[in-house]
Each structure stands twice: as C-alpha cells, then as structure tokens.
Amino acid sequence: MEEIFYRFNPWWEEDLKLNFIDRPKYTLPLLSSIENKSIEIITGLRRIGKTSIMKLLIKKLIEDKNISPNHIFFISLDFYKLEELSILDIVEEYLKLQKISFSEKVYLFLDEITYKKDFSIQLKNIYDLYNAKIFVSSSSASILKDKNLTGRERITEVLPLDFQEFLDFKGIKIKKADRHLLKAYFEDYMKIGGIPEYVLTEDIEYIKQLIDDIIYKYIIAMHNIKEKTAVKEFFLLLMERAGKQLSLNKMSKMLGISVDTAKRFFEYFLDTYIIYAIERCGKLNERLRSPKKIYAGDVGIRNIITGFRDLGAVFENLVFLKIKDKNPCYVLQDGIEIDFLTEDKTLIEVKYGRDLSEKQFRLFKEFPVKKKILVDSIEKYQNL
Numbered sequence: 001m002e003e004i005f006y007r008f009n010p011w012w013e014e015d016l017k018l019n020f021i022d023r024p025k026y027t028l029p030l031l032s033s034i035e036n037k038s039i040e041i042i043t044g045l046r047r048i049g050k051t052s053i054m055k056l057l058i059k060k061l062i063e064d065k066n067i068s069p070n071h072i073f074f075i076s077l078d079f080y081k082l083e084e085l086s087i088l089d090i091v092e093e094y095l096k097l098q099k100i101s102f103s104e105k106v107y108l109f110l111d112e113i114t115y116k117k118d119f120s121i122q123l124k125n126i127y128d129l130y131n132a133k134i135f136v137s138s139s140s141a142s143i144l145k146d147k148n149l150t151g152r153e154r155i156t157e158v159l160p161l162d163f164q165e166f167l168d169f170k171g172i173k174i175k176k177a178d179r180h181l182l183k184a185y186f187e188d189y190m191k192i193g194g195i196p197e198y199v200l201t202e203d204i205e206y207i208k209q210l211i212d213d214i215i216y217k218y219i220i221a222m223h224n225i226k227e228k229t230a231v232k233e234f235f236l237l238l239m240e241r242a243g244k245q246l247s248l249n250k251m252s253k254m255l256g257i258s259v260d261t262a263k264r265f266f267e268y269f270l271d272t273y274i275i276y277a278i279e280r281c282g283k284l285n286e287r288l289r290s291p292k293k294i295y296a297g298d299v300g301i302r303n304i305i306t307g308f309r310d311l312g313a314v315f316e317n318l319v320f321l322k323i324k325d326k327n328p329c330y331v332l333q334d335g336i337e338i339d340f341l342t343e344d345k346t347l348i349e350v351k352y353g354r355d356l357s358e359k360q361f362r363l364f365k366e367f368p369v370k371k372k373i374l375v376d377s378i379e380k381y382q383n384l
Helices: 002-008 024-031 050-063 087-097 119-129 141-145 163-170 176-192 196-201 204-221 228-240 248-255 259-271 284-289 299-306 311-326 358-366 378-382
Strands: 039-043 072-076 106-111 132-138 153-157 275-278 292-296 329-333 336-341 346-350 371-375
Touching (some): 002 072, 002 087, 024 050, 024 153, 039 050, 039 141, 050 072, 087 119, 141 259, 163 176, 163 196, 176 311, 176 378, 196 204, 204 228, 204 259, 228 259, 228 292, 228 299, 259 275, 275 311, 292 311, 299 311, 311 336, 311 346, 311 378, 346 358, 371 378
Parallel strands (some): 072 106, 106 132
Antiparallel strands (some): 329 336
16 A cells, blocks of 8 residues: 555655646636635546646645645545545555644545545545545536535536647747737637647547547446447437537437437436536526537547537537536527527627628627627637
C-alpha cells in the first residue's frame, strides 16, 4: 500500500512537475473554496480534464498556499489494487502512513469516486468526522442525484474547451492586425471540438477510442446490456439529431426496440455527459408532452460520427455549451422554434451564415422578454 500511495503522490518526495495547461475558469474558483467545508464535486465527460484540474490544484496548494505536501492526498479509486478497500480504509491508511493526527487538516483528492460502493455515505462520514477538505471527481451524472450529499456538496462541471481555451491549448494568439484569421481558427475549433488531448494531438484514433470506451465499457458492460448493436446505432442517431428535437418513439421504431428500452439507453448516455437534453419552455404539461432537444457533449465527437457538416448545427451546439449554466429551454409556438430562452429570461436565436425566416423574425421580435440576442457571428458567440 505504501508503494501505491507514493506513486500516486510523488510530491511527498520531490517537487511536483506538471506540463498541464491551466484552465483558470475552473482552478481559480476551486482554489478559492479551500477554506469552505463543502465537498467539491468535479464532474464532466471522460477525458475532459478533471484529473488534470485536480493535479493543478494540488500544485497551487503547495506552491501558492504553502500547504505541506504530505497533507495532500490524491488517489484514483478505479485502481484495481484498491478494489477490496473502502474509501474510509484508504483515508485511514494514508493518515497512518504519513503519521498525521486526526485533528490535523488534510486535503483529499478522490478521483472517480463513483467506482466505490456506498461512496456517498463514506464521503458524508469523512465530511462529518475528519478535518478534511474533500475534492472528488466523477464521470457519471448519477452523483448529482445522490441525496446523502445534499447541502454538503458544491458542483463544478468541466465542459469542453471554449474557443479561447482552444486557442490557448494550440498556443495561438490572434493579434488585432490578424483579426481576419479569426474565422479560420474558429472553424478549426468547430471541427475539432474541445477534448483537451484531442485538441493537442488531433489524433482521430484517440477520440474514437474515447467513444468506444463510453459505449462499451461505461454503458454496455456497466449496465449488462445484451443489445450491443442497438446501443451503438442509438448513439449514431443521437449524434445525427444533435441540435434537433428527439422523438424516442421514432427512434425505438427505427431500431426495433421498445420505447422503454430507448428511454433507458437515453438516460445512460445522458449519465456519461456525452449528450445533453433541454426541454421545451412552457407549462408543465407542455414540457412533459414535447420532445427534448439534444446536444452533443463535444462537437468533435459529433463530427467524428456524422462528418464535419451542417455548420449551423455545430455552431448552435457550441452556443448551447457556452450558455448551459443558464439552464436554457427552447421556445416552440405554432410550429416556429427559437433556439433558447435562459433562466434569466434572455431569448437567443443562433444563426451561422443564414438569416431568420420571416416567421422566426416575427416571433423573435414579438416574444415578451426584454433581452434578446441574435448570435450570428463569432464575436457575438465570444461575448455570450
């Protein structure tokens, strides 16, 4: 156990060297929370950078906050040699190894927390009994539904790189004299998306492997699904429908599966963050009766499946990811759709190289909200 712990925590013996690119939109708020008691839950799609953000936080704690390195503990809970140990066992072994008293404050970074059975009860016990600031990561949205952590948790969802982060990862700085290059770089971003490693390498096999891992390891194997082909075909249809309304009844007929099976598959994909869904705006019965609109968790993943086409749908997907934290719904009146209405009552229509239809323009103009944005340029996307 000692050897395993030291491998995961090299800063106990030497300076921590990282070649990760910082994502301050996440690391700075998380770092500012270290005096809060809350459990910091870092969620998001697999390989979106959650572990890298944890390691960057550890480096900042040591270098900027002068925290003693041996008071910082990182462990990946999906490591096979830890299968027989509970989270509490692991934490106790760490304190014993480093000779840290029960009253001393420690900083625990628990990666892939949902691999452990009864993780929420154990986290609650650590929160209640230990002098610990806890950071955990999860690639499953199911953690957000766990009632044991209610009132103790603070959620940070890590999204794909936005356009500015994309440029930072590519080492690109656009001078004012070179603003004419903005569209070309943005269309590169529209094609590649925002999975950090894929942005750095553009290795298509990497993104294909990510897709296969999610489908076969984290959906089919985890849920013991026998209809493997149906799951893969279901995913292909989801990517084709990104940016559009989704009828699970139609999908079930196309694939020859029951509606209940289609609903289960849909929930499994939502749980992995590879897709998102928004409801129609309106009264409860309108929301329940109407199909949801879906978006890809990353446009690079979508493009690998569908090909790089329909730039309007890709642009709308990127706008959704940019405003996701504002809990948007879509507007549908008399068969006319406006893309988003956010919880702060901002109406947003997205166009890329196209104009509003006459009926859309009329609905957009007459809709009873004060703030309206037509996102029809890269600059307007950046200013959202």
